[in-house]
Amino acid sequence: MSTLKEILTRRPVAATIRLTVPAGGARPAPPVGPALGQYRLNLMAFCKDFNARTQKYKPDTPMAVVITAFKDNTFEFTVRSPSVTWYLKKAAGLEKGSGRPGHVTASSLTLKHVYEIAKVKQQDPYCQYMPLESICKSIIGTANSMGIKVQKEFD
Amino acid sequence: MSLVINSLRSHFFKHLLCTSTAAAAASTATALIFGHRTRGIVGQSRFSDSVFFFSERYKLLSQLASKTATFSTSRSSSSLETLPTDSYTSPYLSVTICCQKNVADMLSEALLCFGANSTSIDEHDDDSEVGDEICISSIFSVSQDVKESISLAVDSIGLKEIPSYDVVMHDHTDWIKESQESFHPVQVIEGIWIVPEWRKPPDLQATNIILNPGLAFGTGDHPTTKLCLMLLYDVIKGGEVFLDYGTGSGILAIAAIKFGAAFSAGLDIDPQAITAAQHNATLNNIQPEKLFLSLVPSTGSSTFTNEIVSKPTDRQHLNDKGVVTETEKFHVVIANILLNPLLDLADQIVSHAKPGATVGLSGIISEQVPRIIHRYSPFLEDITVSKMDDWACLAGFKKINLG
Numbered sequence: 001m002s003t004l005k006e007i008l009t010r011r012p013v014a015a016t017i018r019l020t021v022p023a024g025g026a027r028p029a030p031p032v033g034p035a036l037g038q039y040r041l042n043l044m045a046f047c048k049d050f051n052a053r054t055q056k057y058k059p060d061t062p063m064a065v066v067i068t069a070f071k072d073n074t075f076e077f078t079v080r081s082p083s084v085t086w087y088l089k090k091a092a093g094l095e096k097g098s099g100r101p102g103h104v105t106a107s108s109l110t111l112k113h114v115y116e117i118a119k120v121k122q123q124d125p126y127c128q129y130m131p132l133e134s135i136c137k138s139i140i141g142t143a144n145s146m147g148i149k150v151q152k153e154f155d
Numbered sequence: 156m157s158l159v160i161n162s163l164r165s166h167f168f169k170h171l172l173c174t175s176t177a178a179a180a181a182s183t184a185t186a187l188i189f190g191h192r193t194r195g196i197v198g199q200s201r202f203s204d205s206v207f208f209f210s211e212r213y214k215l216l217s218q219l220a221s222k223t224a225t226f227s228t229s230r231s232s233s234s235l236e237t238l239p240t241d242s243y244t245s246p247y248l249s250v251t252i253c254c255q256k257n258v259a260d261m262l263s264e265a266l267l268c269f270g271a272n273s274t275s276i277d278e279h280d281d282d283s284e285v286g287d288e289i290c291i292s293s294i295f296s297v298s299q300d301v302k303e304s305i306s307l308a309v310d311s312i313g314l315k316e317i318p319s320y321d322v323v324m325h326d327h328t329d330w331i332k333e334s335q336e337s338f339h340p341v342q343v344i345e346g347i348w349i350v351p352e353w354r355k356p357p358d359l360q361a362t363n364i365i366l367n368p369g370l371a372f373g374t375g376d377h378p379t380t381k382l383c384l385m386l387l388y389d390v391i392k393g394g395e396v397f398l399d400y401g402t403g404s405g406i407l408a409i410a411a412i413k414f415g416a417a418f419s420a421g422l423d424i425d426p427q428a429i430t431a432a433q434h435n436a437t438l439n440n441i442q443p444e445k446l447f448l449s450l451v452p453s454t455g456s457s458t459f460t461n462e463i464v465s466k467p468t469d470r471q472h473l474n475d476k477g478v479v480t481e482t483e484k485f486h487v488v489i490a491n492i493l494l495n496p497l498l499d500l501a502d503q504i505v506s507h508a509k510p511g512a513t514v515g516l517s518g519i520i521s522e523q524v525p526r527i528i529h530r531y532s533p534f535l536e537d538i539t540v541s542k543m544d545d546w547a548c549l550a551g552f553k554k555i556n557l558g
Contacts, residue, residue, distance in 0.1 A: 017275040018263050024493065031272035034247050034294050037330030039275075044374050052520050052546075055494040064267070083268075 017067040023054035039069045087117045098147025108149040248295045252320040265308035349375030369431035372403035379517040382548035400490035405432025421448045482506040489515040505534040510555045517548040
């Protein structure tokens with residue numbers, strides 16, 4: 001967490017920008033271009049930085065990025081792993097969730113899938129302090145809202 | 156009807172008369188159709204085929220005169236076949252939504268899920284006195300249904316009513332221009348400056364490399380570019396043959412010539428990069444014999460790449476193409492790309508270097524260095540690592556006796 005000194009010397013924030021960019025695929029084109037261009041940020045620096053830091057992910061997974069642009073045209077950004085719904089859809093092999101969740105089951109997954117997804121999510125800056133069990137529970141909740149059933153094992 | 160066609164034509168003309176490198180070719184095409192401009196632009200004769208294609212399209216489009224809304228999409232689809240990089244040049248919609256502060260974060264996340272390309276929230280200094288309202292500006296692509304996306308997003312977070320919003324269509328030149336504002340002349344080493352095309356060099360006596368990166372990588376102020384330039388400066392003594400793998404804007408290849416190399420070659424997988432690099436080479440008055448640029452031979456071939464390679468001024472270099480694909484021809488090889496390409500292409504990159512040649516690798520962050528060292532240690536000896544700001548650059552000599 002920030003020290004008092006950091007808080008006092010914090011640069012004034014101009015804006016907070018949220019984007020979804022494919023891992024390793026940031027280019028100075030839409031969506032990155034217009035969003036950052038209007039705050040006069042250095043597009044190349046962001047693209048290179050982002051691409052270098054997302055090398056460990058599979059290419060083209062959509063990563064959520066939050067960029068904090070400061071008034072002096074510098075910026076910082078944090079990268080979050082893709083959304084749980086994206087992981088679930090990929091694991092279940094679906095394009096979209098079920099049209100009527102709760103009534104119509106689109107697909108099913110095992111606990112093993114949920115565990116793997118929870119492990120990836122735990123590396124997110126926001127989830128690091130949560131016990132793995134609670135992360136799993138919240139993933140199961142999301143799966144239920146999408147119409148994906150979670151079983152112990154495949155029959 | 157003729158009024159509409161005229162307005163369409165000016166719309167057409169306006170969209171094509173853009174300053175970006177990809178569209179410069181399109182403006183040549185329009186010049187040949189409309190004959191408004193003089194022949195000065197027609198250096199790019201390769202587009203003679205696409206001009207006939209264009210005029211066919213224009214006849215079709217003028218028949219659709221009543222549907223101005225579809226005009227912009229059909230224009231972009233026609234130009235898509237002649238210019239492969241249309242995503243860079245397409246217009247976009249900017250939507251400003253005003254809502255309450257406490258829902259702003261959730262609303263922007265929801266918007267991202269439902270089709271927005273990006274959302275940004277401006278910070279206000281005086282937020283203690285101003286009321287609850289805050290504005291989110293969001294960017295959508297032209298094909299998105301803004302109203303639908305916003306209502307879905309608002310629904311999903313439980314707001315009762317749709318907040319007021321404002322839609323403005325922007326041209327791509329807006330953001331390109333704004334991002335160009337952030338480039339300033341940069342001094343990398345004592346006496347070497349990198350100057351953007353639209354600014355004046357601060358020191359006319361120094362070695363100035365003039366750049367217009369366009370939409371390619373390599374403006375000169377990234378730590379990896381600086382590290383590579385410093386490496387080049389140390390290694391090039393005069394008369395070497397240099398390969399820039401992943402040339403981007405061509406900055407390293409051009410710098411090598413300026414430092415005294417005899418011949419420079421630049422390879423890249425992005426056609427935009429090759430265009431930008433060729434443009435920069437002319438800006439710096441580099442003779443075509445000294446600098447050769449090409450797309451990496453193995454990647455997919457579209458008609459665009461064939462046109463690049465068979466450009467008249469490069470015809471004499473088709474023999475030199477053999478230089479690039481032959482192995483063991485270069486005294487210095489630098490690859491400033493990313494971790495994964497460096498790992499995958501290790502064999503290829505090293506095969507271009509002569510035994511004992513200097514090989515430089517960059518574009519990696521410090522924590523990725525051990526993996527690169529591990530991958531390249533069969534080929535290189537005396538590997539040194541230089542770092543700047545969490546970025547690293549490796550330099551080594553190719554082993555003389557490889558198996």
